[in-house]
Amino acid sequence: MKAVGVVVEYNPFHNGHFYHISQSKSKTQADVVIAVMSGQFLQRGEPALVSKYHRTKMALMNGVDLVIELPYVYSTAHATLFAEGAIQLLDAIGCKSFAFGSEEGSISPFLNTFDLIHKQNEHYNSLIKQYVTTGISYPQSLFKAYEELRQKESAKTIDLSQPNNILGYHYIEAAKRLNLAIEPITIPRIQAGFHEDINPDSSIASATGIRKAIAENDSIENIKQFVPQHTFNELESWMEHYHTFISWEKFWPYLKYAILRNTPQQLSQYADVNEGIEFALIKAAKRSNSFNELMNAIKSKRYTWTRLQRMVTHIYTGITKEALHQFTNPTYIRLLGMSQNGQAYLSQHKKEFSLPLISRVASTKDDAMLSLDVHATDMYALGVELATGQKIATDYQTPPIRM
């Protein structure tokens, strides 16, 4: 059986995701779609709207055959590391290709960009350095250096101001750097409109827009047209049980306590807390009455919203630099769920997997990377309990979902 891989968060699963899966499958003639999905904490450094088990169910009901978890180490990391973990896992589980959505829409400009940057690496780096010394930020310098490089190139290269192009580029770079045989495919992204708000005349919206619409009145009444029926039902059943969707605001009391319980010195041991930001963080937390207040008090050109969110994710979960940076590669394939088709794929191919497959955490021997996932899941569960008064399943209690 032939498998195509996708890298996802499904926060929540929407019509654009559905389109992406069907395109990925038809374009690659794959028999199964395997999604590597972030767990309870996501790449922008925030807790998921609903738990990974609920998001796994949405995926399986909408055409994904296997859902495996992107470990916390990668799911909360910057794009380079995030992509490295995700693509390695898809390769380890035997995917012949992976498909990503992009604004660009065709694959050769991605490959051209990779060739350009890597052939002219020294020049590229010296350009970046030049721009940095002019006082602009590192990401901006990177972008300007790339634009300069690109002007002298005749082959078509990608526009790296587009968010999905950037992510796609990192996937390709990871696959190349790690010398993996897995082949990149890109699906043109159906535009969700220029801004992040939902458009009532469309059936496609970004996950950000959908979350915003949900957050506005903590209800799903305005998003029905943007998500498959199965997603809607799953969100509805979450709401019936938990009465609210998860966001940083819901975890705010714990986050405030976690920040203020520590001395600056203790705070600086957590992952991504660098350069003295701990002092500003404590000062801001003392004065803030909400997550939004905290973020607005400390965000700056240097500390973007996403960078700060990743930082507070690690403070919230209590995961230190030492714990997070001890790894070089994924150490397992954690199965969150499977369709019957996915199950058949596993039976047929699991001997070829290059990493151990973990179906049940409870019967797994200690693994340092897995223990961080289990811990982050516990911390998410505590936050949900604080916000809703309801208990939520932990990794030890949850076998893979079968559909």
Place this chain on the structure above:
Amino acid sequence: MKAVGVVVEYNPFHNGHFYHISQSKSKTQADVVIAVMSGQFLQRGEPALVSKYHRTKMALMNGVDLVIELPYVYSTAHATLFAEGAIQLLDAIGCKSFAFGSEEGSISPFLNTFDLIHKQNEHYNSLIKQYVTTGISYPQSLFKAYEELRQKESAKTIDLSQPNNILGYHYIEAAKRLNLAIEPITIPRIQAGFHEDINPDSSIASATGIRKAIAENDSIENIKQFVPQHTFNELESWMEHYHTFISWEKFWPYLKYAILRNTPQQLSQYADVNEGIEFALIKAAKRSNSFNELMNAIKSKRYTWTRLQRMVTHIYTGITKEALHQFTNPTYIRLLGMSQNGQAYLSQHKKEFSLPLISRVASTKDDAMLSLDVHATDMYALGVELATGQKIATDYQTPPIRM
């Protein structure tokens, strides 16, 4: 002006305390009563029913002239250290004597006990060792060794099975060991009955009994007869504002989060977390839905309720062994409140004080011991906010209360 000192928690201030103050004053012919009072966390390792500012007000309205704070370092420590901090502070602020309540009721048996133990120290210690080897606990061995020593003594010694005799003995021992001129006085304790429950036919009850009666229906309706009118009014005004009294159960979500956010190794850095109890603590916290469940899951002969409460106090506040054990002596006299009489005493005597007097934390230079008090006060405030939705004053905002 002549001052007598008392060591108190006033959790809450009751008729027995009122009696103790008037007796202390009349017995010593003192002009002012100075109370050294525990802050937000108490010697049995628990958060106070109401904040230290409210308890200060109760004290001042009931005849205390000056309230100074027993620093966190001492207020949450075992009896020896607790007594050492308290008596040193009373001496530093110029008290000629200190008065404690005891079951014994007269001072000479205390002094005889001190002489007996210190003259026969080697013999006493070898007896303790003998008992320990028979398998009984250290406190039990201590008691049995003392009883053996005492049998051969003709002078009247105290009964060390009585809780207030034990505490009184520690005060005297601290004063003697530190070679302080402050003179010990004891006031016979009016019995609150054999057990801890309140007795409706009496006007005297223990603070434990009163707290229990309050906790039963989170109201003060059953305690009116045991407390002065001023205490009742102050508790009533707390209740109007905060709608509940503070106990460990109210802080439970934060405590659970604080325990589970840490690895066993991280947990073991907090003060009083020793001998591998961190593993049992994490295991128990995972399964517990309340503070009471947690305590019952881990308490044992070796780990008494009080010892465990002190341990979780330090976990809750996030205060490490390193931070707590860096001190040898109190470094300041922190003024929480004063009557007009107390104010006159300060004007007249403050030049004689052997430690700096701190009236306003906000205008005080960094002091490591004080920073722990400020931090513990912040952590208490966060817990109160979680439990009640109401903010509570912190040390930076609170000048001494004047009455």
